[in-house]
Amino acid sequence: MKYMKTLSMAATTGLATLLATGLTGCGQKPAEETTQPQAKGAFVIIEETAPGKYKIKDEFPADETRIVLKELNGTERVLTKEEMDKLVKEEAAKIDDGTSPLVQENPPQASEGMGLGSVLLSSIAGAMIGSWIGNKLFGNQNYQNNRKANYKSPSTYQRSMKSFNKPRKSATTKRSGFFGNKKSTSSRSGGFFGG
């Protein structure tokens, strides 16, 4: 039966990531405040799409920055701070001497993905870690064009952009506030609908 399996067989989905890093965005307890705190970091999943070529599979705001790398051989791991710093530093050197595909006008084979350092710097997380690189990157039009290509699909890019830039206006013709005064009726720490 297809759903009877061992952990090593089950680890082909984001389940393995979840077991390693937890449910993104759930670190905070349900808060009472009504405004969302600004994200301090980003959670990024980078996938190896061909040997030495990488794409951003997903990215969303999180309390702290974590980069999960899914390698071609199926392994998944979280990049250490040292690895991230090293990658950003190496990429910075390539940006300086113009060999980074990020700052080239039409980088060769960009659609297949770029090296890990380039992809990392395309992500919001990379932009946060590498903020010291500053304007030489963010003001560069080639970078702005190329970074989109490092997302696995246009919708991944759009979703990432939206999740980091949320508009905040209120509408007038709609109803809201339902269950606003609802108290949890459960006596455990949580409820148990359907229990």
Place this chain on the structure above:
Amino acid sequence: MVTLRPITPLTTDYLESLGFEWHTDRDETPYIADSLVSITEAEAEAYYEAGNELYDMFIEAGEYVIENNLFHEIGIPFNLVEVIKESWENDVHWHLYGRFDLAGGIDGKPIKLLEFNADTPTALFETAIVQWAMLKRNHMEESAQFNGVYEALLENFKRLVTLQEDVSTFEERYEGWKFLFTSIRGNSEEENTVRLLQHIASEVGYETEFAYIDEVEFSGEEGIFYHDEQYELWFKLIPWEDIALEESDLAMLLTQIIKNQKAIIFNPAYTLLFQSKGILKILWNLYPNHPLLLETSDRPLEGQMCVAKPVFGREGESVRILDENGNTIEGGEGDYDNHKMIYQAYTKLPTDEEGAHYQAGLFFAYESCGVGFRKGGKILDNMSKFVGHVVD
């Protein structure tokens, strides 16, 4: 006797790092048991088959309720009838997932349906994630589990767009519809159950967002909004009957939104038909003496022990066990005493050597996809414990 395998428990720190915060009950005892129920491959197969067969029977029973206008009979609030019919008529209102509570299936006892939590099932995090983590913690990577809940949900999320078994066309057919996930503020179990579903939907490729119910804006003509962004898909871990009874304006707005095709809501309104324990009587009438069913009536069963259950009770509240003469022998008063009741033949749950009772929770997402257990007294309430399993 239930066969148990003792394990090293997960630390609360690790559970919290997963987003699983409801690890300790109000009496300070751990909610997650430090043992696994050992089941055989044949027992796992039997659960799988039972869930699939039961689901087909629920579809038949739902059709019967709608055709014969039996909404009142099974306790459905009148202000949801229209939205239930509307959701039943169109395939886009796809059932994301549910959980069957089953007696038996282990220890040589036959599988019997207790109820189907089709609308707002919890214990999802425990079943899909925590019991895998228990295997991992105990270096049991090569031990099997009947647990594909995560990937079954991954696939079924795609079916919300493909509307068929084959999910390979999801990416070409998904047109960027935005998916909002909602729970009631102030309850971490419900919130993180919803966030887990959101996490899976994001992995599938949906554009997702989370909001508490009080922040979400509704318009019958325009649809569902949060921060001025329109959401075509909405998951709410809020029982439909609570919407009907406590926020009747919202029930009306959601009916309009569905009729105007401004959003699709999960789980769909018709899942309330399955969630109502009133349908257990309909099932028994349609499938008398079916081996997976317990006799169920709207009055106490004469000459046999039975269990009185409110049609929309939760957490074992107001559930009572009656003897052959209709006298209460277990259970007491509760919040749902004034609700419509059904009476289901009593079946003894399998027990361990300490006398704790075990009930299986079988998840269903297009097909049966995984099982977990709860243990407690004869009536499982909100102090019952979650017990993982291993297929030996």
